[in-house]
Amino acid sequence: MTGLTLQRGLVIAITLALLLFVFELVRRKHLSERYAILWLLAAATLFVLAAWKGLLTSLSHDVGISYPPSALFAIAIALIVIILMYFSLVVSRLSDQNKILAQHLGLLQQRIEESEVGSVRPASGDAQSANPSAEPEPERAEPVATEELSSRR
Amino acid sequence: MRRNLAIVPAFDEADAVAQTVAAIHQWAHEFDVLVVDDGSTDATAERAKQAGAAVLRMPFNLGIGGAMQAGYMYALEHGYEVAVQVDGDGQHDPRHIGDLLEALRADPELNMVTGSRFLSSSGHGFQSSAARRAGIRIFSTVVSAITGQRVTDPTSGFRMTNRAGIELFARDYPHDYPEVEAILLMHAHRLRSCEIHVVMRPRLTGASAISSTQSVYYMVKVLLAVFVGLFRRSPATETRDRATVAVRAAE
Numbered sequence: 271m272t273g274l275t276l277q278r279g280l281v282i283a284i285t286l287a288l289l290l291f292v293f294e295l296v297r298r299k300h301l302s303e304r305y306a307i308l309w310l311l312a313a314a315t316l317f318v319l320a321a322w323k324g325l326l327t328s329l330s331h332d333v334g335i336s337y338p339p340s341a342l343f344a345i346a347i348a349l350i351v352i353i354l355m356y357f358s359l360v361v362s363r364l365s366d367q368n369k370i371l372a373q374h375l376g377l378l379q380q381r382i383e384e385s386e387v388g389s390v391r392p393a394s395g396d397a398q399s400a401n402p403s404a405e406p407e408p409e410r411a412e413p414v415a416t417e418e419l420s421s422r423r
Numbered sequence: 424m425r426r427n428l429a430i431v432p433a434f435d436e437a438d439a440v441a442q443t444v445a446a447i448h449q450w451a452h453e454f455d456v457l458v459v460d461d462g463s464t465d466a467t468a469e470r471a472k473q474a475g476a477a478v479l480r481m482p483f484n485l486g487i488g489g490a491m492q493a494g495y496m497y498a499l500e501h502g503y504e505v506a507v508q509v510d511g512d513g514q515h516d517p518r519h520i521g522d523l524l525e526a527l528r529a530d531p532e533l534n535m536v537t538g539s540r541f542l543s544s545s546g547h548g549f550q551s552s553a554a555r556r557a558g559i560r561i562f563s564t565v566v567s568a569i570t571g572q573r574v575t576d577p578t579s580g581f582r583m584t585n586r587a588g589i590e591l592f593a594r595d596y597p598h599d600y601p602e603v604e605a606i607l608l609m610h611a612h613r614l615r616s617c618e619i620h621v622v623m624r625p626r627l628t629g630a631s632a633i634s635s636t637q638s639v640y641y642m643v644k645v646l647l648a649v650f651v652g653l654f655r656r657s658p659a660t661e662t663r664d665r666a667t668v669a670v671r672a673a674e
Binding site for chain 2: 369372373374375376377379380384
């Protein structure tokens with residue numbers, strides 16, 4: 271390890287801060303371990319490369335990059351791309367699961383309403399079910415309670 | 424209980440949905456009506472109920488694909504033999520439901536019948552804008568080439584499926600802009616479909632699901648889905664058994 275330039279010191283400080291930040295998020299349970307691992311790996315990789323100067327220099331020399339810091343950038347970008355790709359996968363899966371949940375919620379709600387109509391007729395006369403005019407209303411609709419189907423049949 | 428279900432996806436269609444439901448009741452007696460309220464902020468669900476339809480209420484807007492799939496899930500659960508999609512905005516004339524059913528029944532090998540605006544050369548009725556027709560022609564060429572049969576109106580949502588189609592769509596249905604992909608999905612599962620001519624009307628209310636700014640995304644998304652689908656060797660889900668009809672007879 272040779273002299274510590276300002277540039278390297280900065281990178282070391284930032285990666286250390288990132289490591290600590292991720293650690294703290296996990297400790298407070300704001301970030302689950304599952305997603306922290308990728309960030310920790312990325313931060314650790316960058317930290318090692320920044321702290322261990324000879325490694326970055328020889329690595330960049332091997333692949334023909336004359337300016338070692340740009341090799342650091344390349345690695346950092348690659349890590350970020352991996353993390354983003356992973357998050358895209360997670361988001362796709364979540365929205366898929368979200369859709370399925372919504373569909374099943376709708377089906378269950380319909381089934382409950384149907385069985386309620388079949389047995390106990392809920393008290394009618396709700397003010398909010400009276401909606402005589404047919405103007406297109408852009409305002410938020412009231413959250414519709416499951417009991418509110420007095421007008422059915 | 425009837426064996427046939429009309430699924431009406433509706434998003435903020437309070438002004439038109441009751442009319443649509445009433446028209447289905449009037450012109451297609453043998454059909455129950457299910458309105459899938461796709462997270463509307465107006466009184467769509469209430470109007471549909473008042474008109475005598477069963478209503479599936481989505482807790483938020485899923486998009487037409489998710490809403491229609493919920494409808495197919497309902498049809499599957501309740502043991503319907505036939506399901507037809509009728510848009511809640513009045514574009515699909517319920518008078519054609521009988522034609523679709525007749526075509527579906529005429530050939531027992533047939534799993535899906537789509538109402539096409541372009542099958543007849545007479546060209547009357549609502550046919551949408553020139554730009555949109557150009558896009559439809561591109562899809563038509565692609566879908567026809569892949570399925571090996573002439574598909575004139577691949578973006579038509581006015582389609583009727585039998586039990587095999589209901590089972591497939593309840594399990595697997597494209598997310599947004601599902602019409603084109605649904606045809607290919609049927610094809611991938613070796614289910615047979617055909618088109619008959621229908622006349623469509625301009626919508627009564629609401630905007631098209633596809634605004635002009637979204638149409639580019641529409642083209643790209645669907646073409647991507649179609650292209651990727653070509654490399655999907657075996658279907659994502661399996662539905663071969665046509666005899667599993669009476670599973671939910673107790674419903």
